[in-house]
Amino acid sequence: MGAIYRREMSSFFTSGLGYVFLTVFYAVSGYYFYDKVIESGLSDTSPMFESMLIMFVFLVPILTMRLISEEKKNRTDQGILTAPISLWELVLGKYFAAMTLFVIAESIIFVYAIIIRYLGDVVWSTLLGNYFAMLILGGAFIAIGLFVSSLTENQMTSAVVSLVIMLILYYYDETLLEKIQSDSIVKVAAMAAAFFIVYRIVSVVSGNYAISTASGAGAAGVVFAVFHFAIKEISVDKIQRFLSEFSFHTRYVEFTKGVFSVPSILFFISTAFLFNFFTIRVLEKRRWS
Amino acid sequence: MIEVKHLTKKYGDKLAVNDISFKVEKGEILGFLGPNGAGKSTTMNMLTGYISSTSGQVLINGADILEEPKKAKANIGYLPEIPPLYLDMTVDAYLSFMFDLKKCKLPRKAHLKDVCDLCKISDVRHRIIKNLSKGYKQRVGLAQALINNPPVLILDEPTVGLDPNQIIEIRSLIKKLGKRHTVILSSHILPEIQAVCDRIIIINKGVVAADGTADDIAKNITNEHKMTLRIEGQNHSKDDKEEIVSELRKIDGIKYVRADMEREKGIYDYDVETDGKTDVRRAINKLCAEKGWNILMLQLSDLTLEDIFLKITMGDGIDADSDKKAQDKKPVRINLMTEAEEKAAMEAAKEAAADKDNEGGEE
Structure with a gap:
């Protein structure tokens, strides 16, 4: 797992994808920070975190699109699948590499916290709760993106399909259902x-x-x-x-309002686990077909 | 070392590999020969556990590749047809990654240096793989397979796309590696297999068509012997040619005669095939002496591996009794056809035998 993880991490930065991801993440979240916090004059960070969900929808596919599809296209999967490692090590190595980059990105909110500190009081419970909420939501999204990446050889297909899935998840909430x-x-x-x-x-x-x-x-x-x-x-x-119950949006917004719900935590974590499991099944299935 | 039992792979309804069995002993270099699409790469991918078999078993050092994949894979170094290189990494970073991936316990620096020296890539270690030439990429692929000194090396067309110098280098390297490793090498280039391998398996349409040393296969695949003659007639004209051909055909033991091109003025070459049992050279000499012809050249041409390969893969030229002979002589087996084809072939053979009787004059 370590070898795969380290290679993916270095590949994020040699391919430039990591820089693109971080830059866009910082720029857009910075805009939300300015617009929803500084501009409003309130130290309440909830509106900022709520807006950031749409950003994940667009950015996570960038992070995950090439993780497995590229291996297949360049035939490098022949190297790793014939190495003495298990599929779990392979998939989790890639998963945690993407997660690490995501954590680096979302940790920017501590910089925002310092800025707020200068201007007023930081509500640490909301901030930390949201940090955690972003982490598990990102974990679920990345697992879905990784799964989509394992289905195709084409990075673009992978990115577009994951984007569509995540957009559907974004709009899938009570207001949609009420219609x-x-x-x-x-x-x-x-x-x-x-x-x-x-x-x-x-x-x-x-x-x-x-x-x-x-x-x-x-x-x-x-x-x-x-x-x-x-x-x-x-x-x-x-x-x-x-x-x-299956709405990512509803569950995430709950967190931004300051509700720390254990069922939602379990929901996101089990989604992440399930899709990583599916990814492994896809890789296994390819061997047997 | 490597044991393959009744290996079969189906893609949907298409049978890619059909019931292949063989064994490779320690320190042996086995050549895997076959035309494109014969099932070489599929077999190798099954040997290395990249794809699974539909049925059958692969044992690497006693460990089943599907039951104990980690144990079996730890014994294999694999160079696929397209080397699995990450193009955006440097050679060093890539080899170091493979070192970790294979959970190699050897001292990293020294081992990587050894491998690089062996594959002669020490001078490109700091370059990005994308910018390397095809030959270097192939060698990096080979270096990757050598990491952790696996007892078994499986190389899928290792010399494809290289220039002649590089081909020679890689071949001699493989020969050298064969002393310490068990090597399976696939190719559709015959001289390569002949130069490097101790033993050859010819695979065609997913089945093992022949298995043995080059000489064994040559002896068993056919009992014909060919020679080329240059005979000077008396008139130096085309009439000579016809007379010589018809007279040669009368000699006992000559199966086939064909006049070739005019090599010198009025003098022709003749391709002669014998039944392999009788030595016809003296009879020819006698004939020429009687007729007042001169033999200017006599050249025996035994079948090359190339001829054998063509014969096997084109599916012709092996008559019933060479097949029988081959079956008597173990361990060399000739197994040209799948069961389905066998019936049709038997009928064809009957017809061919009938034809032969009609052409008795030529035999």
Whole structure:
């Protein structure tokens, strides 16, 4: 793990990617600091931290885009996959390298803290809570970016796909869910889900497109019938509440308001773990295909 | 040292490697020969654990590459077809990275210096790999494989893209390495394999087509012998040519005669193939004496590895009895066809035998 980690770290700086990441991070967060804290005249840092989420959405893909895709493209993966190390060491080495750079970047807030100190009082609990929140949110985002990077050989594809995923995660919150008021959307979504799940299972088992399409359509029909005859009224509220549990945005904003919620911490950490695990599965799968 | 048992790899429905088995002993240099797309690289990738096999087993020093990957991989140094180089690193930084990656316990400075000296890259150690020439990149790739002195070296086309001088250097280096390491070397360049390897495995369409030393394979693949004759007729004309060809064909043991180009004025060369059992040189001499012709040249040309390779990979030229002969003589095996092809081939052989009977005059 150490070898991979050190190489990735030095590669961030020889390729210039690390400098780009840090520069943009400092510039944009500096702007938010000026705009939300200095300009407002309040020592409350919450608005600044809330705005910074969108910055992560754009910057994390830069950090993770080449981590695995480049190895595959340059065939250097043949070197590391035939070395006597495990896939966990490989993936975690890369993951922690990106995390380190992220920590270096976010530690800029201590500089801001010093500036605030000159002008007024620093609310250390909010500041440290947010530092930690950024850390675990970044951890989850980086794991997702790393996973996307393992799926493709092309850095640009990797960056764009991770950006799209992170944008969706950014906009995925209660306000978005509230727009899905009508239960017809829920019905359609459930039918589509039933179709694709059954289609996929049947196509793996039978390998026949006609049969799998037919059984997928059948499953969708069953779901429709269930909605139409059995559950006449859907309690949209409940579904919404369930879905909003997965909102990165809501959970992060909670932190910036000063709520230190343990479920959210577990949520971000398990997301990070899960996606690192997926990355390993992807690498493993590639060997077996 | 390396034991491969019934190794098979399928990509979807495509069979890339089909039931390959072989053993490599310690200190042996094994050449892996085959045309492009024969399954050489796939086999090597399976040997090194880069990809998994569909079925079969690879044992490196007794450790299964899939069951105990760390133990098995620690014994291998691998140079893939495209060396796995990080182009933005310096040679030193890269080798140092590989040193860490392989968890090498040897003294770092001294070991890296040894490896660099061996591969003759000491003068480029501080340069960025991106800026090196192809030959140097290849050598850095080789140096990387040598780190931690692995007992097994697997080199996939190590001389591809190098200039002749570099090729000679790398070859002699591999020969030198063969004294301390077990080496598997793949190539589609025949002289290279011939020059470097103790033993050769010819692989074609995913199966082992031949396995043995170059001489073994040559002896077993065919029992024909070729010679080239230059005979001066009496008239120095084309009539001579036809007469000589037809007379030569009458000699016992000559299978095939073909008149070649006019080499000197009115004098032609003749390619003669014998059945390999009879020595026809005296009979030819006698014939010429009787007819008043002069033999100006007689050159025996045994099959080169090149001919063998062509014969095997083009899938022709091996008749039923050389095949039988080959099967009698272990350890050299000739196994040209997959099972599916075998039926078709047997029928083809029957037809060929019938044809031969018809052409009796030529035999």
